[in-house]
Amino acid sequence: MSTMAYLKRSPWILHYDASSCNGCDIEVLACLTPLYDVERFGIINTGNPKHADILMITGGINELNRAVVRNLYEQMPEPKVVVAIGICAATGGIFRECYNIAGGVDKIIPVDVYVPGCAARPEMIIDGVVAALSILEEKRAKMTGNAQAKEAARQAAEAGEST
Amino acid sequence: MSKRIVIPFGPQHPVLPEPIHLDLVLEDETVVEAIPSIGYIHRGLERLIEKREFTEYVYVAERICGICSFMHAVCYSQGIEEIMKIEVPDRAHYLRTIWSECSRLHSHLLWLGLFADGMGFENLFMRSWRLRESVLDVLEDTSGGRVIQGTCKVGGVRRDIGAEKLAEMHRALDPFEEQCRDLGDVFLNDDTVKYRLQGLGVVGKDEAYALGAVGPTARASGVAMDHRETGYAAYGDLGFKPVVETTGDCYARCAVRVKEVYASIDLIRRAIDQIPEGPLDVKVKGTPDGEYFSRVEQPRGEVIHYLRGNGTKHLTRARIRTPTLANIPILVKMLPNAQLADVPVVVLSIDPCISCTER
Amino acid sequence: MGFFAMTKTVLRNLAGGPATRQYPVVPARTSALTRGHIAFDPATCRSCGLCSRRCPCEAIRIEKEEKVWEINRMRCVACGDCVEGCPFGSLTMERDYLPPVVEHVVEHHTITYVKPEKPEKKPKEESAGESA
Amino acid sequence: MTVNEEQTTIGVALEDLTREVEGLQAGGYRLVQIGCTDIGGAYEVNYSFDKDYQYRNLRLTVGPETEVPSISGIYWGAFVYENEMHDLFGIPVTGINIDFKGTFIKTAEKYPFSVTRRGGDQCRNA
Amino acid sequence: MTWTWLIGAVLFLILAPVAGGLIAGIDRRITARMQGRVGPPLLQPFYDVGKLFEKENVVVTTAQNFYVLAYLIFIALSGALFFAGGDLLLIVFAFTLAHVFLVLGAYAVHSPYSHIGAERELIQLMAYEPMVILAAVGLYMVTNSFYVADIATTTIPAILYLPGVFLGFATILTIKLRKSPFDISTSHHAHQEIVKGITTEFSGSTLAQVEIAHWYENVFLLGFIFLFFAWNPIIGVAAVVVTYVAEIFIDNVTARVRWQAVLKSGWLAAVLALANLAILSYMMLGGV
Amino acid sequence: MQTLLFLILFPILVACLLLFVKQTTLRYAVVALSALAIGGASIYLLIQYAFEGAVYFAAPSEAAGLVMVAIEMGLALFIVYMGAKFKNYLAIALAVIQAALVVYLEISFPENLHAVHNLFIDQFSIIMALIVGLIGSLIAVYAVRYMETYHHHHPEVRDRQKMFFFVIFAFLAAMFGLVFSNNLMWLFFFWEVTTISSFLLIGYSETEEATKNAFRALVMNLLGGVAFVVALIILAATEPTSGGIDLARVLTSPDAAVILIPAVLIGFAGITKAALMPFSSWLLGAMVAPTPVSALLHSSTMVKAGVYILVRFSPVFAGTFAGFSVGLVGAVTFVVASAIAISQSDAKSVLAYSTIANLGLIAACAGVGTYMLVWAAILLIIFHAVAKSLLFLGTGAIEHRTGSRNIEDMEGLIVRMPKMAVMMFIGIAGMFLAPFGMLISKWAAIEAFVQVPFGLVFIAILAYGSAVTVFFWAKWMGKLVTVTRNQERVEKGFFEESWAPLYIITGLVIAAVLLFPVISSTLIEPYVLAIYGVTALLPQANVAIMLLMMALLLVLPVSFLLFKRSAKRLPVYMGGRPSTPDLHFAGSLGMTREVQTQNYYLTEYFGEARLFRPGAVVCIILILASWVLAGVAL
Numbered sequence A: 001m002s003t004m005a006y007l008k009r010s011p012w013i014l015h016y017d018a019s020s021c022n023g024c025d026i027e028v029l030a031c032l033t034p035l036y037d038v039e040r041f042g043i044i045n046t047g048n049p050k051h052a053d054i055l056m057i058t059g060g061i062n063e064l065n066r067a068v069v070r071n072l073y074e075q076m077p078e079p080k081v082v083v084a085i086g087i088c089a090a091t092g093g094i095f096r097e098c099y100n101i102a103g104g105v106d107k108i109i110p111v112d113v114y115v116p117g118c119a120a121r122p123e124m125i126i127d128g129v130v131a132a133l134s135i136l137e138e139k140r141a142k143m144t145g146n147a148q149a150k151e152a153a154r155q156a157a158e159a160g161e162s163t
Numbered sequence B: 001m002s003k004r005i006v007i008p009f010g011p012q013h014p015v016l017p018e019p020i021h022l023d024l025v026l027e028d029e030t031v032v033e034a035i036p037s038i039g040y041i042h043r044g045l046e047r048l049i050e051k052r053e054f055t056e057y058v059y060v061a062e063r064i065c066g067i068c069s070f071m072h073a074v075c076y077s078q079g080i081e082e083i084m085k086i087e088v089p090d091r092a093h094y095l096r097t098i099w100s101e102c103s104r105l106h107s108h109l110l111w112l113g114l115f116a117d118g119m120g121f122e123n124l125f126m127r128s129w130r131l132r133e134s135v136l137d138v139l140e141d142t143s144g145g146r147v148i149q150g151t152c153k154v155g156g157v158r159r160d161i162g163a164e165k166l167a168e169m170h171r172a173l174d175p176f177e178e179q180c181r182d183l184g185d186v187f188l189n190d191d192t193v194k195y196r197l198q199g200l201g202v203v204g205k206d207e208a209y210a211l212g213a214v215g216p217t218a219r220a221s222g223v224a225m226d227h228r229e230t231g232y233a234a235y236g237d238l239g240f241k242p243v244v245e246t247t248g249d250c251y252a253r254c255a256v257r258v259k260e261v262y263a264s265i266d267l268i269r270r271a272i273d274q275i276p277e278g279p280l281d282v283k284v285k286g287t288p289d290g291e292y293f294s295r296v297e298q299p300r301g302e303v304i305h306y307l308r309g310n311g312t313k314h315l316t317r318a319r320i321r322t323p324t325l326a327n328i329p330i331l332v333k334m335l336p337n338a339q340l341a342d343v344p345v346v347v348l349s350i351d352p353c354i355s356c357t358e359r
Numbered sequence C: 001m002g003f004f005a006m007t008k009t010v011l012r013n014l015a016g017g018p019a020t021r022q023y024p025v026v027p028a029r030t031s032a033l034t035r036g037h038i039a040f041d042p043a044t045c046r047s048c049g050l051c052s053r054r055c056p057c058e059a060i061r062i063e064k065e066e067k068v069w070e071i072n073r074m075r076c077v078a079c080g081d082c083v084e085g086c087p088f089g090s091l092t093m094e095r096d097y098l099p100p101v102v103e104h105v106v107e108h109h110t111i112t113y114v115k116p117e118k119p120e121k122k123p124k125e126e127s128a129g130e131s132a
Numbered sequence D: 001m002t003v004n005e006e007q008t009t010i011g012v013a014l015e016d017l018t019r020e021v022e023g024l025q026a027g028g029y030r031l032v033q034i035g036c037t038d039i040g041g042a043y044e045v046n047y048s049f050d051k052d053y054q055y056r057n058l059r060l061t062v063g064p065e066t067e068v069p070s071i072s073g074i075y076w077g078a079f080v081y082e083n084e085m086h087d088l089f090g091i092p093v094t095g096i097n098i099d100f101k102g103t104f105i106k107t108a109e110k111y112p113f114s115v116t117r118r119g120g121d122q123c124r125n126a
Numbered sequence E: 001m002t003w004t005w006l007i008g009a010v011l012f013l014i015l016a017p018v019a020g021g022l023i024a025g026i027d028r029r030i031t032a033r034m035q036g037r038v039g040p041p042l043l044q045p046f047y048d049v050g051k052l053f054e055k056e057n058v059v060v061t062t063a064q065n066f067y068v069l070a071y072l073i074f075i076a077l078s079g080a081l082f083f084a085g086g087d088l089l090l091i092v093f094a095f096t097l098a099h100v101f102l103v104l105g106a107y108a109v110h111s112p113y114s115h116i117g118a119e120r121e122l123i124q125l126m127a128y129e130p131m132v133i134l135a136a137v138g139l140y141m142v143t144n145s146f147y148v149a150d151i152a153t154t155t156i157p158a159i160l161y162l163p164g165v166f167l168g169f170a171t172i173l174t175i176k177l178r179k180s181p182f183d184i185s186t187s188h189h190a191h192q193e194i195v196k197g198i199t200t201e202f203s204g205s206t207l208a209q210v211e212i213a214h215w216y217e218n219v220f221l222l223g224f225i226f227l228f229f230a231w232n233p234i235i236g237v238a239a240v241v242v243t244y245v246a247e248i249f250i251d252n253v254t255a256r257v258r259w260q261a262v263l264k265s266g267w268l269a270a271v272l273a274l275a276n277l278a279i280l281s282y283m284m285l286g287g288v
Numbered sequence F: 001m002q003t004l005l006f007l008i009l010f011p012i013l014v015a016c017l018l019l020f021v022k023q024t025t026l027r028y029a030v031v032a033l034s035a036l037a038i039g040g041a042s043i044y045l046l047i048q049y050a051f052e053g054a055v056y057f058a059a060p061s062e063a064a065g066l067v068m069v070a071i072e073m074g075l076a077l078f079i080v081y082m083g084a085k086f087k088n089y090l091a092i093a094l095a096v097i098q099a100a101l102v103v104y105l106e107i108s109f110p111e112n113l114h115a116v117h118n119l120f121i122d123q124f125s126i127i128m129a130l131i132v133g134l135i136g137s138l139i140a141v142y143a144v145r146y147m148e149t150y151h152h153h154h155p156e157v158r159d160r161q162k163m164f165f166f167v168i169f170a171f172l173a174a175m176f177g178l179v180f181s182n183n184l185m186w187l188f189f190f191w192e193v194t195t196i197s198s199f200l201l202i203g204y205s206e207t208e209e210a211t212k213n214a215f216r217a218l219v220m221n222l223l224g225g226v227a228f229v230v231a232l233i234i235l236a237a238t239e240p241t242s243g244g245i246d247l248a249r250v251l252t253s254p255d256a257a258v259i260l261i262p263a264v265l266i267g268f269a270g271i272t273k274a275a276l277m278p279f280s281s282w283l284l285g286a287m288v289a290p291t292p293v294s295a296l297l298h299s300s301t302m303v304k305a306g307v308y309i310l311v312r313f314s315p316v317f318a319g320t321f322a323g324f325s326v327g328l329v330g331a332v333t334f335v336v337a338s339a340i341a342i343s344q345s346d347a348k349s350v351l352a353y354s355t356i357a358n359l360g361l362i363a364a365c366a367g368v369g370t371y372m373l374v375w376a377a378i379l380l381i382i383f384h385a386v387a388k389s390l391l392f393l394g395t396g397a398i399e400h401r402t403g404s405r406n407i408e409d410m411e412g413l414i415v416r417m418p419k420m421a422v423m424m425f426i427g428i429a430g431m432f433l434a435p436f437g438m439l440i441s442k443w444a445a446i447e448a449f450v451q452v453p454f455g456l457v458f459i460a461i462l463a464y465g466s467a468v469t470v471f472f473w474a475k476w477m478g479k480l481v482t483v484t485r486n487q488e489r490v491e492k493g494f495f496e497e498s499w500a501p502l503y504i505i506t507g508l509v510i511a512a513v514l515l516f517p518v519i520s521s522t523l524i525e526p527y528v529l530a531i532y533g534v535t536a537l538l539p540q541a542n543v544a545i546m547l548l549m550m551a552l553l554l555v556l557p558v559s560f561l562l563f564k565r566s567a568k569r570l571p572v573y574m575g576g577r578p579s580t581p582d583l584h585f586a587g588s589l590g591m592t593r594e595v596q597t598q599n600y601y602l603t604e605y606f607g608e609a610r611l612f613r614p615g616a617v618v619c620i621i622l623i624l625a626s627w628v629l630a631g632v633a634l
C-alpha cells in the first residue's frame, strides 16, 4: 500500500482567510466552480482541518489570527503542505507595513508553496496546488520511509484493520 | 441544569469564507444567544496614508476589499476630488458607473452563490458563480484584472473602454440577463429555497432604520435608501430607482439582490447607450487640504470614506466606515431564535464582508 | 413549478456539456489588458528611480551606483503604476502569470544601459535571490 | 429623482453630546457612523447622522483618556463604533450596551498606531 | 441449496465495496455534469479512500476508532445478511445497531460539531426507521415472507401493490444516501453549517472506514430497492438505476432543509406507506 | 408446594425480623442471607417445576381466606386513617367502596367463593417468581447500603429503615403470592398488599411531594382495585358458567362472552397497576421514592403484576374487539410514553417513561393475545425486568457518587466511573439494540402483528415507537461514552458491597441474551403450547445470527488493543479558535467559555405538555370502548 501514492490524486484542501482582502479568497472559491472545476484533480474543499491535506492560506498574519492559523495547521494530519495564496500570504503584500500585520504566513507555520499575484488567479492557484502535490508526495515518502519501530507498528495495525 | 449547547462558530468555518466568530448558545438547535467577535482581518490599513501619497493610496483603497474593490477606489477618488474641487470628465463618470455596476453584478452573483451554499444548495452555488465568471471576463477584458481592476484614479479613470468593446458588452447583456432571470427564478420560486428563507430573521422597517442598517439589508425591510439616488458618477443621468422589499426576512434580502442584478444590467445598458465621448481624466495638481465624507453605494450598502488632508501629499486621516460594520447591529438582533442550520443563512443575509469591516 | 425550479438549469447543463476550461491542457484565458507580471528591460532603464517611487508596495528597489534593479515578486501587486510611470518604456506589463514558487523571489537585474550611444540590447541577466 | 447631498458639521461639547444626539434621534435621523481622528494629543470624534441623504455631523473634541458617555442607549447599534473607538484610539466609552472590553478589534500593539512597525523587516528587498 | 446463502454473503462482502465505490464515482460525475462541470475521474472514490489510508493516524480519543470499526463491521454484516437472503427485520435491526455505533463514535470524541452531527444522525435515524420497518412489512404482506431469499425470488410484482411504500422508501433513501435536501448530519457537499457533522473528528483510515461502510450501505439500499421489482430482474436493475439517478437529480435541485423537515418528511413517508398498506390489507381481507 | 409456601411465607418472616434490626451491618447480613435463601428457592422452583407444566395445589383455605379478609379490612382502615390525616378524601372514599364491595361479595356469594385449588404453578409463574426471587432479592441487598447512604445525604428525612425493609420483604411475599394464586380472591389480596407497599414506600421521605405522589399512586391503584372486586362479584355471580374465582376454571370457561366483562375489568386493574396511559402519572410521581424502590416496585416487579394479569387473561382477550381496545391502550401508551421520554433529562424520568412504554407494549401484545404475541409479551417481561433494574440501580449508584441523576451530568462517565458506565451501557443496549432482548421481542411482536387482522395499526405504532426509542436511548449512551478530559475517576468511593448486585444483574442481562433460546424453549414455548395448543418458534438461523452478533459485540472491544499503540492525539476541532484541552475556548466579549455539548430534547415536539393530554384522552376513550365492546359481546 505504500507505493500507490493515492495522495497525489486526492488532495483535499482547507482554505483559511487569514487577513486577505477577499480578492484571493474569492479566487480560491472560483476554482471550485464549473469554469475551473478543480474536482477534476480530485480536489475537494473540505473545510475541516482533520480531513485536509493542503492548507491554503490567503492574507497575512495579524494579531488575532496567528493562533488560529497555528491551530488549524496543527490539526491537520501528516503529510500536509501549506500553500500561501497571493502576495499578502507571502509577505503581507500591500499591507506589509500596517501596524497589525506581522508579515507572511511563514512567520507562523512553514510554507511549502507561494503563489504570487494580487489577486492570484484561479489558474495560478491550480498551478500552486499542482506544485504542492509533488511536495506532498515527497513528504509522504519520507513519512512512510521512516523505519522507526513505532511507524512499523502503526502500519501493521492499519493493515490489520483495513482487511 | 439548563439544556444548552455552547459552541464556537468560526473563525474558520466552511460556510463562511471569511473569518468571523460567534459564540453560539443553543437549546436543541435553536439559537439562544449569538455574540459575534471580529478582528481576524484587522490590518490597520487606514494608517497607510501616512506612508502613501494620496494618489498612490487608491491602490490600497482598492484592496480594502477584493469584491467591491472598484467602488472603494471610486469612493476614495470622489472624496479627494471633492476636497480638491476637481471636475472629473463625464466619460470617466460613465466608465466608473459601468465598472461599478459590473462590480455590483459580480458581487451580487457571488453573494447569491454563497447564500445558496449556506442553504446547502450546491448546484445553485455553481450556477451563480458560473454566471459571475462572465462578468469577471468582461472586467478582465476592460481593466486587466478579474477582481482588482485598478482602473480608477484620482481625477478620472486610467483606461478607456473602446466603442467596439462597449458594443460587444451591450450585445452580451441580453442573453446574460436571460440567464440571470433563470437564476433569479430559482431563488425566488423554488420551494426548498423559500422554505429556508421565508420568515427567517425578520426585521421591520422602523427597527432596521433605527439600527442603522444600510444597503439591501435595509431595503429588504422597506427602507428606501440607496446612495445612488444622490446621482454621483453618472447615476444622475440614468434614472435610478432603488429596489425595495417590505417583508424584512431573508427571502426579502435575497429578492432585493436578485432584483438589483436585473437593475444593474439595466443601468449598464443605459450607461453604454448614453456614454459621451471625451477625455478620461484631468491632471491632478496640488494637494488636498480639507475634509470630506465621501459616500458611495456599494453592493452591501453605503460606504463612507472620511478623508482629511492638510495640504501635504499625505492625508492626515482616512476613515472607512463600511456597510458591514453598519449592519452588524441588525445581525446581532436577527440571530436569536433562528435554528442552527439558519445561522449561516442569517449571517450571510446581510452579506457580511469582514475584510472591509475590519480594514 | 415551485418545487423543482432548478430543473431547467440542470437539464441545460446536461445537454450543453461542461463549461469547464480545461486549464492545464488549454492555456489560461487572458485579454490584451491582463495584468500578469512586470517585465523589465535592463537595456533601456536609466535608473531614474521613478518606478520605485511610485510603486505602492515598495516592490522595486534600485541602486543607482551598483546598477541594480530589483523587483520583489512577493510584493508586487501588478498594478502597473510603475509601467505608467517609467519615462523610458523600460517596464512592460506582460499577460502571463508567474509560476508558483517554493521560496520568496527577488528578481535581480543589472542595468546595462550605456549612456550616450544607442543602447545595444544585451541578454538580461536574472538570478533569483533569496530573502526572508 | 436625484437628491442633493448636504454635509454639515457642528461642534458639540462633551456634556451636550447626549442631548444633541437625542435631538437628532427624535428628528428621525439614523446613526451613520462614529469615527475618530487624532489631532496631535487630542481626538476629534465625529458622530455622523443622516436623514434623506442630509448629512449632519457632530464633532466632539476630547483629550486622550477622557471618558465619553455611550450613546448606545439612544442608538442601539452604536456599540460597534464605540467599541472600535475604545480599541483603536483608547478613548474610554462608558456604558456601552454590548461592551467587548477591548476585544472588538485586537491589535498587536496598543494605540496610538503608526504605520511603521517596530522591529519588523525594514521593507527593503534584501 | 444450503450454501447458496453463504455465497451471497461472501460475494457481497467482496464486491460491494467495489460496486459501491464505482457507484460513488458515477454519482460524482453525474452530479458534476448536472452542475455544468467535468467532475472527478471515475475512480476518484477509490483514490480518496486509498489516500485516507496513507494518512497519519490521528485521533481525539482512541475509542473513536473502535466505534467506527464496529460501524463498518455491522454495516457489512447487515448487508451480508441481506444478500444471504436473511430475515428483513433482523437486517433492519442490525443496520440500526451499526448506525448507533457510528453515532457513539461521534459522541465519544466530545467535540461540538461531531456532537451535533451525532444528534442529527439520531434524528435521521428516528425519521427513517418507521419507513424502513413498514417497507419490510409491506414486502411481507405481498410475498408472505420476511426472508429476502423468498422476496427476491417472488413472481409477484411487489411494486404494483406497494407504490406508496416504494415512494416512501425513496423519500427516506434520500436521507440514507446523505443527499440534499436531507443531508443534515453530514454532507457530501463540502459546506455545511456543522462543518463535517458526525465525521468532523474522524480522519485518515477511520474516515476511510466510514466511507467504505457507506459504500456497503449504498449497495445494500439499492438491493432493497431491487426487491420491489424483483419479479423481473431486468426491470429491477433498471428501476434501481432510475431511482439512483433520480436521487442525484433531487440532490441537485434542492436546498438542504432543517431537521424538523427531515423528521416530518420521514414520518409522512411512513404515513404514505401506511395508507398503502391499509388499502392493501383491506383488499386482501376483502378478497380472502 | 413447600417451595411455594416457603417463598410466600419466608419473606414475611424476614420482614418481621427486620422490624427489630437497627444496625446496618446486621441488617445487611440478614438481608443478604435471606436473599440467598429466596434466590436459591426460586431457582430450586425452576428446577422442580420447569418441566411439569401447570401444577395445582389445594392448599389450606378457610383460615387463610379469613385472615386475608381481615387484613384487607385492616388495610382499608389504615387507608382511611392516612386519608383522614392527610385530608385525602378520595382515597378514603375508594377504600370504603372497595371494602364495602368485598364485604358484599363475601356476604352475597359465600358459596361461590371457593376455588378447587388455591395455589398453582406453571412456567409463566416460574418466570415471574424468578424475576421476583432473583432481581427482587438482589435489589433488597443493594437497598441496605443504599438506604444508609440515603440518610447520610438526607439528614432531614426521618430514619424509618426498619419499616422500609419490613415493607420490602412483605412486598416480596405478596408478589410471590400473587403469581402463585389460583384463587382470584387470594390474588386480589396480594394485589392490594402491593398497592399499600407502594404507597408506603413512595411516601417514605414524608415530604409534601412524596405524600402527594403516594396518594396519587394509591388512588389510582384503588380505582383498579375497585374494578377488580367488581369483576370478582360478577364472576361469583355467574359462577356456574364462568368458573367463579378459580383462575384456571375461568380461563378455560366455555362461555367466553361471560368472562369477557370481568376480564376487561381485571384488565383495567392491570392497566392501572401497570401505569398505562391515563394512569401513568402515578408511576412518574413514584420516582420520588428512593431508587431501589423504583427499581423493585416500579420497574421490575410490581408493575409487572399489572401486565402479568393481562397476559394471564390474554386467551380471553384474543380475537375480541374488547381485547383489541385494551391492546390499543397499551400501544398508544407505548408510542406516547416513548416520545415523551425524548424530552426528559432526568435519568429516572426517562427510565419511568420507558418503563411505562414497555409495559404498554406488553399490554398491547397481551390485549391482542395471539400465541405469538403472548410469547413475545413474556419475553418482554423478562428482558425488561433485568435490563431496567440494572439501569435503576446504576442510576442510583451514579447519583450517589456524582450527586446528580441528570443525564447531562453523566457526560464522560466512561472516564469517571468506567465500570459503572460499562454496566449502564449494557443495560441501555439491553433496552433497544439488536441482539439484546427487548429488540428480539419487538421483532417477534412485529412478525406476530402482521398476521393479525388490523395488526397494521399496531405495526405502525411499533414502527414509530421503536424509532423514537432509539433516539432517547442512543443519546443517553452517547453521554456515557463521551471521553472527556481532565476529569478524575470517582468510582472508588461507591460502597463496595453494592457492586455485587450490579455485577450479577449485568451478568443476567447478557445471560438472558445468550440463553434466551433455552429460556424460550423450556419455559415460554411450553406455556404457550399449553394454553393455545400451538407455539411460537424463532427460526434457528436467526437465532444463530443473533448469537453471532452477540459474540461479535463481545469480541470487538479487543480491537482496542489495536489502536492503543500508535495514533497521535489531536485536540478537537473548534473552528480554529484557541482552546484548552478541557474545551474552554476564548469566546467573544473577552470571556472564556466552556463548550457544552448537551443532548437534544425536542421539547417543542415531544414535550410532556404537548403529548400527555392527547395520549391520555385517547387511552380513556379506548378503555371505555373496551368496556362497551365487552358489554356488546355479551
Ligand code: SF4
Pocket: A019, A020, A021, A022, A023, A024, A025, A058, A059, A085, A086, A087, A088, A089, A093, A094, A117, A118, A119, A120, B063, B066, B148, C077
Ligand atoms: S494578495 Fe492582493 S488580492 Fe490577495 S489578499 Fe492580498 S491584497 Fe487581496
Ligand code: SF4
Pocket: A022, B064, B065, B066, B067, B068, B069, B072, B107, B298, B299, B300, B322, B323, B324, B352, B353, B354, B355, B356, B357
Ligand atoms: S463590502 Fe465586502 S465586498 Fe465590499 S469592499 Fe467591503 S469587504 Fe469588500
Ligand code: SF4
Pocket: C052, C053, C058, C061
Ligand atoms: S526610501 Fe523608498 S520611497 Fe524613499 S526614495 Fe528610496 S525607494 Fe523611494
Ligand code: SF4
Pocket: C038, C054, C055, C056, C057, C058, C059, C060, C071, C075, C076, C077, C078, C079, C080, C081, C082, C083
Ligand atoms: S506593478 Fe505595481 S506593485 Fe508591481 S512593481 Fe509596479 S508599481 Fe509596484
Ligand code: SF4
Pocket: C044, C045, C046, C047, C048, C049, C050, C051, C052, C062, C085, C086, C087, C088, C089, C090, C091
Ligand atoms: S524602470 Fe523606468 S522608471 Fe524605473 S528606474 Fe528604470 S527608467 Fe526609471
Ligand code: SF4
Pocket: C058, D116, D122, D123, D124
Ligand atoms: S526602508 Fe523606506 S519604506 Fe522601508 S521602513 Fe525604511 S523608510 Fe520606510
Ligand code: SF4
Pocket: F148, F149, F150, F152, F153, F400, F493
Ligand atoms: S459517599 Fe461519602 S458522604 Fe456520600 S454516603 Fe457515602 S460515605 Fe456518605
Ligand code: SF4
Pocket: F149, F150, F151, F153, F154, F291, F396, F399, F400, F403
Ligand atoms: S443519591 Fe440523591 S436521592 Fe439518593 S440519597 Fe443521595 S442525594 Fe438523595
